[in-house]
Amino acid sequence: MTGGSRRELRAAPKSRENLLGYLFASPWFIGFFALTLGPMVVSFLFAFIKWDGINLEDIKWVGTANYARAAADPDVRKALVNTAYYSFLSVPLGLAAALGLAMLLNQQLRGISFFRTIFYMPSVIGGVATIMMWIWVFNPEYGLLNDLLRGIAGIIAKVGVSAARTWEPPKWLLSQEWAIPSLIIMSVWGTGASMLIFLAALQNVPDSLYEAADLDGAGKVSKFIHITVPQISPALFFNLVMGIIGSFQVFTEAFLMTAGGPNKATLFYVLYLYNKAFQDFEIGYASALAWILFIIIMAFTLLIIRSSKMWVYYAGE
Amino acid sequence: METRSGAYYRVRRNAWRLSLYALAFGLSFAFLFPVVWAFGASFKPLIEVYRFPPTFFTWPPRWQNYPEALSKLPFAAFIWNTFVITISSTVGQILSASLVGYAFARLNWKGREFWFLCLLATMMLPGQVLLIPHYLIFKNLGWVNTYKPLIVPSWLGGGAFFIFLFRQFFKGIPQELSDAAKIDGASELRIYAYIFLPLAKPIVITVGIMSFIGHWKQFMGPLIYLSDYETYPVALGLRMYQQVEGGSFIHYLMAASVVALFPLLILFFLSQRYITKGLLLTGSKG
Structure with a gap:
């Protein structure tokens, strides 16, 4: 008994250890080759074919035609503009809201955990169920949002601004101009996760820095710009990268709330990709679209990482 | 002089804290309202759902909706x-x-x-x-x-x-x-x-x-x-x-x-x- 185990301890043969390692990691290896690397290669090749995904005999090699088609496709342009519009507004607004809430929670207030819970909750529970609820909030006639707006307009009208009397609130999801802003409002509602990451960063800023600034007679604004912002810049960096990656993949909201409408006003990139892949069964074209998205997301991520050397401050560097 | 300025700062600090609380409560309402709004609508008869101007809740609640x-x-x-x-x-x-x-x-x-x-x-x-x-x-x-x-x-x-x-x-x-x-x-x-x-x-x-x-x-x-x-x-x-x-x-x-x-x-x-x-x-x- 002891002899056997001692032998194992002394000389677990190298090949046996290798085998054990690969065996333990084998679920991931299967997944990596069958569901990541293999499909990546296949998807890359798909981007150069024309196929409806049914009969292998129908596969036609078309070279770079899919990419050329995407470059000329007005719907792709529309989807890219929509997605960029959504992303470049929802991410900064979400980050600003998250930072503002985190700073509010970072004040020494009683019952802070109650407020933190409320602000954080939407980002956890948000999904199809809350999307359905927001559809009803955005309803132009019977929704809460416009009820509030009409109330405010009524007060302004009473004060004497006559323009407010005839003012009509937006039709939100039903309007071409307001559909994307509606989705942005909803996305800011779900900013709680970024808020918690900011809050953790704020709580890690050493008090001594603020105390030193106080001695130098620094004001609130100056302390915020010269101490808080550099100190939390790693959190800002992380939230920015995750926000950009996430917002470029926006799908479910538009699929459920507007189906890309009205008049393609919310036709987002992934929604278009989904339509091409699973409604039109254009395997090749949709694969090319997926790779274009990959390259766009990669480019933005690398751009942020590159620029981070100039604005992200890491303690101890 | 000394005590007056102390009181002044205390009042100012309390006013600041009070406005922070007001802000926190206001924002809490804003974060909760879509869910509360839906919750209210889930207990309304259909005719009340489509009543103008809209309301948060109507009485009596229509439990049968569920x-x-x-x-x-x-x-x-x-x-x-x-x-x-x-x-x-x-x-x-x-x-x-x-x-x-x-x-x-x-x-x-x-x-x-x-x-x-x-x-x-x-x-x-x-x-x-x-x-x-x-x-x-x-x-x-x-x-x-x-x-x-x-x-x-x-x-x-x-x-x-x-x-x-x-x-x-x-x-x-x-x-x-x-x-x-x-x-x-x-x-x-x-x-x-x-x-x-x-x-x-x-x-x-x-x-x-x-x-x-x-x-x-x-x-x-x-x-x-x-x-x-x-x-x-x-x-x-x-x-x-x-x-x-x-x-x-x-x-x-x-x-x-x-x-x-x-x-x-x-x-x-x-x-x-x-x-x-x-x-x-x-x-x-x-």
Whole structure:
């Protein structure tokens, strides 16, 4: 008994250890080759074919035609503009809201955990169920949002601004101009996760820095710009990268709330990709679209990482 | 003079704190109002839902909305399906991520560092690139219209981030513990299952909750792979309340949404600590 185990301890043969390692990691290896690397290669090749995904005999090699088609496709342009519009507004607004809430929670207030819970909750529970609820909030006639707006307009009208009397609130999801802003409002509602990451960063800023600034007679604004912002810049960096990656993949909201409408006003990139892949069964074209998205997301991520050397401050560097 | 300026600052500070409270309460209302609004609508008769100007609640509440909404479509089945998919995936993610994490943290094998880099690289890949090949693979395996495409991938590694979490945790466990177990004749599998996995309980819970919530809410996967509505999870089932009967049954849609939200709400309040921890682990990785 002891002899056997001692032998194992002394000389677990190298090949046996290798085998054990690969065996333990084998679920991931299967997944990596069958569901990541293999499909990546296949998807890359798909981007150069024309196929409806049914009969292998129908596969036609078309070279770079899919990419050329995407470059000329007005719907792709529309989807890219929509997605960029959504992303470049929802991410900064979400980050600003998250930072503002985190700073509010970072004040020494009683019952802070109650407020933190409320602000954080939407980002956890948000999904199809809350999307359905927001559809009803955005309803132009019977929704809460416009009820509030009409109330405010009524007060302004009473004060004497006559323009407010005839003012009509937006039709939100039903309007071409307001559909994307509606989705942005909803996305800011779900900013709680970024808020918690900011809050953790704020709580890690050493008090001594603020105390030193106080001695130098620094004001609130100056302390915020010269101490808080550099100190939390790693959190800002992380939230920015995750926000950009996430917002470029926006799908479910538009699929459920507007189906890309009205008049393609919310036709987002992934929604278009989904339509091409699973409604039109254009395997090749949709694969090319997926790779274009990959390259766009990669480019933005690398751009942020590159620029981070100039604005992200890491303690101890 | 001295006391007057002291009082002045005290008043100013209190006014500042008071306005912060007012702001915090106002914002809390803003964050809660979509859910409260839907909750109110879920208890209204249809005619009140479409009353102008709108109201938050009407009296008496129409309780029947709930049983009526849930029996309009096989809602109990939707919930059950969601549980089947979610639990199977979550268990798979915990087991396979911890096993693979153990291999990367505690076993010495050739190429480990290289494969670890590959593992980290997979985090960068957006899922859309894999969407179409996955669909064709699962279609050819005959898995379309089953839960296998939604569950099986969870058992194959469980995702780079979760593997990473387990690896980091396992790396911190002293080597003496493994050595002692080996002297007693325990195999690596036993050491993993009886020593390391129980020690990793905080990570197991964190990963479990993150995985559960993620699978409960997933939409695109079921949308692509399931076409028979009786097999729908609740995320897809809710969508049918939008379509069936022309979408005019808002009170039913809201009631069903409230019920669908309920498990998530409960889980959120029970395990906010772990959810927060998981989130901050994500953040510290960056």
